Each structure stands twice: as C-alpha cells, then as structure tokens.
Amino acid sequence: MDMPVPAARILSRKAQIVARLRAVLPADAVIEDEEETRAYECDALSAYRCLPLAVVLPRTTAEVAAALRVCHDEGVPVVPRGSGTSLAGGAMPTEDSVVLGVMRMNAVLETDYDNRFIHVQSGRTNLSVTGAVEADGFFYAPDPSSQLACAIAGNIAMNSGGAHCLKYGVTTNNLLGVTLVTMQGEVITLGGPWADQPGLDLLGVVCGSEGQLGVVSEAFLRILPKPEGARPVLMGFGSNEVAGECVADIIRAGILPVAIEFMDRPCIRACEAFAKAGYPDCEALLIVEVEGSEAEIAEQLAAITAIARRHDPVALEEAVDEAHAKRIWLGRKSAFGAMGQINDYMCLDGTIPVSTLPMVLRRIGELSREFGLDVGNVFHAGDGNMHPLILYNANTPGDLERCEAMGAEILKLCVEVGGCLTGEHGVGIEKRDLMAVQYAPADLEAQMRVKDVFDPAWLLNPAKVFPLAASAGRRAG
C-alpha cells in the first residue's frame, strides 16, 4: 500500500509548527512526544501504521478552528480522528500530518424530546448518545458493531450503518445538522434541528466524506422513541441458496424486520467453538429480529416463521425470553472475535444486490480454494451488505499480501454483480486503489471537484479515498 512521500519542508519545521499549535491551544491539547503519539499511529486497520508529526486534542469548536488555521497556514496535512475504530485506515496518519482527535469533545449540548433531537459534540461515542436519552425512552438508531467505542464524528465521516439499519437507515438518514470547521478554520452550520436547509444538500455530501471536507465538531442527531420490545428468531438452512430465497420471500411479503443477519458454515462453526451459543450445525443461518409490543412481535414472527417453513429449515427457534434472545445474538455478536481466535483476519465490506447472494458466496468459496485462505461470511442480508472475513497469518511472509489480493478479487466481484466496494466501513486507504473498479475517471473527477471547493489546498486527509494517481495533481497543488 503506497502513501505519498512525506514533505521534507514540513518535517524540518516540526518544532515551529508545534510551537504555533501550542500558542493557540491549551498546554495539554498538543502532543508531540513519540511515547504519546504512538497511540495515534494507526486505527483498527492495524496492519498499517505511521507516527504523525503531532496530535492535537481540542475541547471546543473554537479550538478546532484555531488548530486548523495554523495547519492551513503552514500547509500541513490534517488527519481527523474520532475514536480510531476505522477498519479502512480512515484515521491512519502520514509522517508529515497532524492528527486532530475529537475524543475530548464529548458533551451533550442539548436534548429536546418534544422535537426529537439531541445536539452533541462529535467526540461523543455512539452508544453514549443512546445512553443520554434511554432513561427517557429514546435511542439513537445507527448501531455500528464498534458502538461502544466509536465516535459520532467517525460515524458521520464514514456514514456508518449497523445491524439495525434495515429499518432505521444509516447515519445520513439520522443526521439533522452539523457544525463543520473547514480547513481554513471557518465555522459553518449545515442543517440544524429542523428538516431542510434551503440550497444544495451539503450536509448530505459531508456525511460519508471521510474527513476530507472539514472537521465535524458538533452534530444534531435524530432520536427515536424506543420500541416496546424486540425479539429474534433463529433459522438454519441446508444451503446458502435456500437461506437467500427465504430472505427474498420475507422482504417480498412486505414484512420489515429491524435486522436480518446471515452467517455461513465456516462462520457458524467458528462462532460455535468460541461462544457456544448453541447454533445448529448447518450450511446457513439467519437471525431475524422484529420489534413492537408482545402481540405485534408475535404477529410478525408468525408471518416470518410461516415463510421460513416453506424453505424446509433444519432449525427454527423463536426466542422465548430475554436470556434466549441474548443467546441467539451472542454468536453473531462474537463472530469477529471468534474468527480472530482462529487466526488474523481481514474484514471486507462489499454490498451486493440480494438476488446475487448464492452466486457470490459460491464464487467466494472458489476464490478461497484458489488463494488457499479460509473465509467466513457474516452478512446484513436484508440490505446485501456482506462481511467476508479472510483468515491469514500475519507472521507468515506474503500471507497479508495474498489476503489483500484475494480481498480485492471479492470486492471486484461485488462491483461486477451490481454492488459496491464498501457498504458501511468506508474507502480510507484500504479500498482507495480499487475505486477505479467502481467509478470511471469522470465519476471520480466529479467527487474530487467537491473536495476542491471545501478544501482547495487538499490538506484534509489527502491521501485517502481517491487513487493516488488520480489525486496527484491536486495534492501537489
């Protein structure tokens, strides 16, 4: 994986740049010592690491703006960082960059139940947004699996999803407004507590822009009344095809579960060995969750299990109580941990049209044999977002490269069948060089033009998202 050569003019001015940052920020908000900056050398894509020039940890929008003005003036690239849970390298620094971490900005600024929104600083963790409102019967819907740790800032940067987005949508569908600090240090409000700002939908394009258009310091988020209850049903099938047909029939019948999760045999086995959730020994497993009152749950589950029975399930298990529901989810929720027990793994994130599921899983099986690497598949089946987990051994020379090559083949397959490279993790550095598989030069040009407008000097997270060759002229300028 290539990164641009760090600029010598920046490296040689480190002392002056740090001094200028210290002059405008509180003493404890600027870190330059290697012992301390080490914690920021990578995110959850830990195969790639690089120590930054310095790290700044502002506490307010004004401090974010002050730090950015210095970096802009010095021509220093800035890598915005939420909690560092990106699986795509979105927060990975370069040697000549300043990391701007928002994790100290975690306050709730306003909660308004009458109008159903919460206004927070962007460093607040996803789960603690729900934590701030759940005693009053509300929740924040997007639920990425890293929700305990991940920050709202990162969720907005990557337009994060989660298991329950089939019903509630992803971050962009639950985001009402942001305070955006541009690279030039200008503070701009996009959207707000009401639904529409006149003019172009800049909020919509900032969400998912991977920290390349500005630093989001505050956000207005939609909060929803908590449903009365939720319950999953577990189904096992004799083949991936049959499980796929069952998913299609549920959707076709007009039932909208909050989640439909899919696991294939390698993944089921790993989870079973790790978490002992009592999953059936079968080729494919679905967990379907519905919400509502007891009577509403029963009504939906009756319709769903009736559909499942038409597909000869080898197992069909409705949660009877809270403990049972937890056990059904246990295996799925520990899937990544379970695979990690077996070996190092790389988690992919392509999306495919649901109808192509059996074919894609068959092809992934073939690629697995071809490359000699095991793969387990976890999958948000309702919306086609797959997470193939490729197992490799980081200590075996060449294994990581082989794994990445196989991952690239799987993602190309996703695009080929009408899907995309990434459904919820983002492009970052991980999928940057594959962008040309999905987008023609004119498509990438149109996206880069947006960055030209927000960040004319291309200083914000510049070596991400776009293939280096495509962005070369802009980054140099």
Added chain:
Amino acid sequence: MKGQGMRPADEAEVSDMLRGASGPFALRGGGTRGALLAGEVLDCAGLTGVRLYEPAALTLVVAAGTPLAEVEALLAGERQRLAFEVPDLRAVLGRAGVSTIGGVYAANASGPRRVQAGACRDAALGVRFVDGMGAVVKNGGRVMKNVTGYDLVKLMAGSQGSLGVITEVSFKVQALPEAEATLVAGLAPEAGLAALRRALGSPYDISGAAHAEGRAAIRIEGMAGSVAYRVAQLRALLGGDWQAVEGAASQALWQGIRDLQPLVGKGAALWRIACVPSEALCVPNALAAAGVAHEAVFDWGGGLVWLSCTEGEGGRIRAALAGRGEATRLMGAEDAPPFSPPAPGLAALQTGLKARFDPKGLFNPGGLV
C-alpha cells in the same frame, strides 16, 4: 425564451448537446412543481424507461423523464410504493403537465411519510447526470448500503437542476402495508400540534402527523393486528375524542394533506416553512397578530408548515421565524427572495460547487444556486 427548446431522447444526446452549448437552459421535467425559469427549455421528459425493477430486493432504477404515475403504477402492481409519498402540487400551484421521477428527485419532493420513512433523498440510491461540460457522471448505485466515495446522490437530490441534467435515478422502494388507519380529532392548531408531537414521541411508529382545517390527523400503518393495537394505545395516550378512519378513507385523507387541497385557490402566495416542530405556530401567529389573512397546513408533526397568504408577506414571515426555521416561496410575486439567503460561508460553498459542475452557467440561472 428562445426557440422551441430541446428534447433529448437519451443520455448520449444530452451529453452531445451540452458539449458545445452556450445556454442558458431552463431544465424541465414535467413543469409541475419547480420554478419556471427563463432560458431555452431543456425538456427531460424524453428520457424514459424502467431500467431495472427487483421487487424482492426493493430496488428500482428508472430514467429521469419517466412519468411518476407510470412508476407508481408499476410498483402498485407488485404491492409496493415509493415510501416518501410524492406530493402532487399541480392544483395548488395552478400547473398542468405530467410529473416526472427525475423532477421529483431534483425537487427532493417528499410528503407526509417523511416523519417515519424519510425524504426522497433518503430513498435515492444512485444517480446518473450530465454536468455542464457534457461529462456523464454516475454516483451511488442500486444497493441499499453504499459508502463508496462521496455521496453525490444526496447532493443532486433537491439540487433543482442547478448542477447537471439528471438522466437516471435508483430508489429503494417499500412494500405496501397490510393495513392503515388514521386517528382524527377536531382541535385548534396549538392543541392539535401538541398532540402530534406527543404521538411522534411514543413508540407507536407514526407514519403521518398533520393538522389542517381544524383537525389533527395521525396515521398508523402495518400489519392489521399491530395497527389495531396502536390505534387503541394512542387513544389511551392522547385522551379526548379521536375517530379512527381506515383503509381507502384514510388514504384519501392523506392524499388531501399531501397535495395541499385545503390551500387550493386560496392566497396568491404559497410558502413552505421548515422549522422546529414546536415552533410551527410562530409564523401563523405573527400573521394573525398583524391582521393578515392566511391558511396553513401543518405536516411532519409541525416541522413543515405550508402557508397560503397574500403576496408581500415574505419580510414578516422571515422576521417571525428569526432563526428557528427557513421559509421558501413557491408561488406569488414579491421583492423578498424565494429562498432564505444562506450564511456567507455556506453561500461560498454553494457557488463554488455550481462553478465546478456548471462552469458555463448553463443550468437554471436565477434558480437555487
């Protein structure tokens, strides 16, 4: 307006036309809802056809000029629909013409169900358009979860033709519910709007919350047993006298709200006000205090106020909002601009995008951007 206008038959023709063009053009879908701007008409209604419809994947890909009615009929045949419930504003705006799906997307036209299912922009999955240099650009795709690169699908939704000629759009569609019911109560606006907010803050998954002509209306959709259950729970929660209207009668009631029937043939000016729901009455109250005759339809639990009044009230309306919302004029002539002027930093970003996507200023001069 010069000449007879242009009517390309496909995307390649749009691209060819724009490469050498000096414009300006007034982009037109069906002319049923957008501002009617000066310039040679570039009629997009020739770009028709359903490219892909997979009911089991809830996905539809359709050429931009395809009539909305055709799309709706196709979906209805599979017991599906566009979740965002497109308003038909022809009667209230005094327009004729055939609404196109691309026009709907360019206007981000979204009806009562937005409170539950989101706006048009939330259902849009992909877009193809031709920029001001004649380059064909695609973004997004046909799958429901896609974070590959920047989300230009959102940028183009509601862009009102300011950045490019939209040629194709993909949408996530929704299954028709088994049942629907609406609770209706005769209530003054203040009490009615408070009831709407109360209902929206309950776990009963409201899919419509409006107040018009002295009545508050709350819609519930879903499986039959669930609808009956929620109707009973909401009655207990709200107290007072709520009548349940079901099936076709409920549908007709919401069509009336969606299409602003209470405002047809009323004042010469029509304003659309997006605001914090609890502030929905600030403009109507200010007009009442000044003795200005007006009529309002409150949708989205008060987050959207449609206001019909005499021309020349723009200044008073924006002063009453005072940062608590935004007012846009859809009909009526007066000095106040149709859109609230954006803050300076925001304006620079908008004009910057316009300059890069449409450097020759071909599209809709005098429009949104």
